[in-house]
Amino acid sequence: MSQESARSPHRRSTGLWVLIVLILIPPVVIPLWVPLYDKTDPTLWGFPFFYWFQFLLILCSAILTVIAYLLSLVADRKDRGADR
Amino acid sequence: MNGVAVSVLIFLFLVVTVLGFAAARWRRADLNSLDEWGLGGRGFGSFIAWFLIGGDLYTAYTFVAVPATMYAGSAVGFFAVPYTIVVYPLIFLFLPRLWSVSHRHGYVTPADFVEGRYNSKTLGLAVAITGIVATAPYIALQLVGIQVVLQVAGFGGSSGFVKDLPLIIAFVVLAAYTYSSGLRAPAVIAFVKDTLIYIVIIVAVIYLPHKVGGWDHVFSTVQSSFASFNKQNAGAIAAKQASGKAFITPPIAQWAYMSLALGSALALFMYPHSVTGVLSTKNRGVIRRNAALLPAYSFLLGLIALLGFIAVAAGVKVTNPQQSVPQLFENEFPSWFAGVGYAAIAIGALVPAAIMSIAAANLFTRNIYRAYFRPNATPQEQARVSKLVSLVVKLGALVFVLALSKSFAINLQLLGGVWILQTFPAIVVGLYTRWFHRWALLAGWAAAMVYGTWVAYDQASPVQKHFGSPLAKFPFTDTLVYIACTAFIINLLVTIVLTVILRALHVDPGVDATSPGDYVADVDDPRVEPEIDPHRPAHA
Numbered sequence: 001m002s003q004e005s006a007r008s009p010h011r012r013s014t015g016l017w018v019l020i021v022l023i024l025i026p027p028v029v030i031p032l033w034v035p036l037y038d039k040t041d042p043t044l045w046g047f048p049f050f051y052w053f054q055f056l057l058i059l060c061s062a063i064l065t066v067i068a069y070l071l072s073l074v075a076d077r078k079d080r081g082a083d084r
Numbered sequence: 085m086n087g088v089a090v091s092v093l094i095f096l097f098l099v100v101t102v103l104g105f106a107a108a109r110w111r112r113a114d115l116n117s118l119d120e121w122g123l124g125g126r127g128f129g130s131f132i133a134w135f136l137i138g139g140d141l142y143t144a145y146t147f148v149a150v151p152a153t154m155y156a157g158s159a160v161g162f163f164a165v166p167y168t169i170v171v172y173p174l175i176f177l178f179l180p181r182l183w184s185v186s187h188r189h190g191y192v193t194p195a196d197f198v199e200g201r202y203n204s205k206t207l208g209l210a211v212a213i214t215g216i217v218a219t220a221p222y223i224a225l226q227l228v229g230i231q232v233v234l235q236v237a238g239f240g241g242s243s244g245f246v247k248d249l250p251l252i253i254a255f256v257v258l259a260a261y262t263y264s265s266g267l268r269a270p271a272v273i274a275f276v277k278d279t280l281i282y283i284v285i286i287v288a289v290i291y292l293p294h295k296v297g298g299w300d301h302v303f304s305t306v307q308s309s310f311a312s313f314n315k316q317n318a319g320a321i322a323a324k325q326a327s328g329k330a331f332i333t334p335p336i337a338q339w340a341y342m343s344l345a346l347g348s349a350l351a352l353f354m355y356p357h358s359v360t361g362v363l364s365t366k367n368r369g370v371i372r373r374n375a376a377l378l379p380a381y382s383f384l385l386g387l388i389a390l391l392g393f394i395a396v397a398a399g400v401k402v403t404n405p406q407q408s409v410p411q412l413f414e415n416e417f418p419s420w421f422a423g424v425g426y427a428a429i430a431i432g433a434l435v436p437a438a439i440m441s442i443a444a445a446n447l448f449t450r451n452i453y454r455a456y457f458r459p460n461a462t463p464q465e466q467a468r469v470s471k472l473v474s475l476v477v478k479l480g481a482l483v484f485v486l487a488l489s490k491s492f493a494i495n496l497q498l499l500g501g502v503w504i505l506q507t508f509p510a511i512v513v514g515l516y517t518r519w520f521h522r523w524a525l526l527a528g529w530a531a532a533m534v535y536g537t538w539v540a541y542d543q544a545s546p547v548q549k550h551f552g553s554p555l556a557k558f559p560f561t562d563t564l565v566y567i568a569c570t571a572f573i574i575n576l577l578v579t580i581v582l583t584v585i586l587r588a589l590h591v592d593p594g595v596d597a598t599s600p601g602d603y604v605a606d607v608d609d610p611r612v613e614p615e616i617d618p619h620r621p622a623h624a
Contacts, residue, residue, distance in 0.1 A: 021177070024173035024176060024177065025173075027169060027170070027172070027173045028170050028173050028174065031165075031166035031169045031170050031345060032166065032170060032342050032345060032346055033342075034166075034333065034338040034339075034341050034342045035335075035338055038332060038333050038335065038338055038341075039332070040332060043303075045299060045300075046298060046299035046300030046301075046302070046303055047299060047303065048303060048331075048332055050159075050162075050332040050333065051162070051332075051386075051390070054162070054165045054166060054169075054386065055165075055383065055386055057165075057166070057169055058165070058169055058379050058382045058383050058386065059379075059383075061169050061172070061173070061379060062172075062376060062377075062379040062380075064173075065172055065173060065176060065375055065376040065379070066376040068173075068176060068372075068376070069176070069372045069373055069375070069376045072369075072372055073369070076368075076369075076606070079604075
């Protein structure tokens with residue numbers, strides 16, 4: 001398959017990219033796992049669980065995406081170093 | 085009519101108009117090239133991109149429609165939140181590749197990429213047409229958003245033409261500065277729009293619950309009001325003449341909630357206007373950084389959705405649920421701040437409408453006009469055509485909303501989501517592998533388009549005979565899921581099966597115009613030849 005060669009020629013960062021993808025899996029999977037949070041209790045500041053949990057998910061996935069971004073900077077630096 | 089509120093609304097609209105025209109002078113460049121007019125010179129940094137993409141994805145219609153569904157008693161409408169959570173990791177992973185290959189080859193639209201990757205103008209055309217027909221009703225819905233605000237503000241007279249005049253003026257002005265400034269206009273206006281929206285919503289979610297008795301009270305009022313509605317209308321609900329109301333997603337609708345979130349997330353960045361926003365950034369890092377920063381808007385959207393519940397608790401009574409939030413502003417805010425609220429929604433409609441019309445115009449110019457009629461069109465000619473088409477698209481949207489029924493636009497928007505998702509295999513899978521055969525992709529797309537349209541047409545609701553719901557029973561089951569997802573599965577199945585067959589028969593797969601390195605190239609990457617000159621015409 002062509003993407004093999006697309007990824008490999010200059011890449012030292014494959015391990016890091018695996019880590020980045022792993023970090024990005026929960027923000028995709030957990031919001032879609034509806035039975036996990038589709039309930040009223042426990043409430044928080046008057047918010048049913050259904051609502052406050054999803055707000056919390058926004059925060060958590062934003063944090064994970066920031067981490068993924070920082071790791072991608074490291075990965076890019078590694079790759080560029082490999083070319084010089 | 086609320087004089088103070090309307091004056092504030094008009095004042096802010098005028099400010100935005102001046103900014104829209106002045107945008108032509110910002111980062112001055114020759115606006116007679118498509119890269120400059122249609123992609124802002126591909127030079128936007130993180131800060132601008134955040135406002136532009138945020139302003140682009142979270143449209144006025146979203147701000148009106150999402151709380152409207154909550155107000156109307158469908159907690160499933162809150163799927164907008166998981167949808168906008170799921171979308172960013174996907175953008176983070178997929179779109180930098182699209183950015184790189186587009187930068188390398190001067191692609192302006194997603195259809196350009198598909199055409200180059202699969203060596204198929206026909207597949208490019210399919211992607212382009214899907215993009216245009218999915219975007220057009222979306223633009224029309226932005227007008228619906230403005231209309232709702234104008235109605236609540238009591239703007240305009242009562243007779244036909246006078247009533248529509250403010251909307252017509254707003255759109256003519258929008259068309260004029262989009263024509264002259266291109267993508268720079270919405271980029272500049274997005275600052276104003278988002279600042280207004282953030283102020284209004286933060287004030288609204290702090291001040292309003294406090295005023296009506298706290299969040300606790302909001303949720304319990306909603307719960308009891310929905311429960312009593314269900315009790316009173318138990319017969320009608322059982323007979324499917326009315327829909328039951330639910331304050332959190334009922335267990336039976338969990339698949340619906342999940343598939344709406346997933347399908348919409350996958351569809352979102354297939355829309356030409358989101359691709360336009362992404363391609364206007366100056367490097368790969370901007371896209372990734374924004375994927376981490378844009379969830380701030382998701383938080384906002386969640387709060388806006390809950391405004392629908394606050395409206396219930398505050399005793400807002402409107403027959404058209406879309407008016408619930410503007411009416412809430414009207415009832416609960418001082419006049420001048422209600423005006424700011426109206427302006428936030430109305431201006432919120434202008435930014436996406438501008439970007440969408442630019443994106444649709446670029447698709448027409450690149451993948452229909454240039455591909456089929458004028459292969460040698462110069463960049464100047466392409467920019468000229470795009471500018472004109474952006475006017476036509478907006479005019480079409482205006483006629484749509486004024487002449488045809490509003491529910492027609494909403495139906496088509498529902499179909500738009502179903503349709504646009506069907507370009508995913510060609511675009512996103514194409515970013516990773518060229519294993520799919522071009523004709524298999526075309527067949528999968530066609531099968532899914534037909535299936536999706538037909539099933540959506542077939543859905544009745546208590547108020548409509550056709551296009552009553554984005555949900556339909558998954559084949560051979562009784563579970564309701566988002567039609568776009570079912571169609572997408574059919575699309576993939578057809579594509580995979582036909583790819584195996586066509587490959588076995590050695591049908592010509594065409595020549596790939598891209599090379600593996602193109603997908604990871606960045607501006608300051610030593611591997612990238614100094615080809616990336618923003619002033620150099622695309623495909624020179």
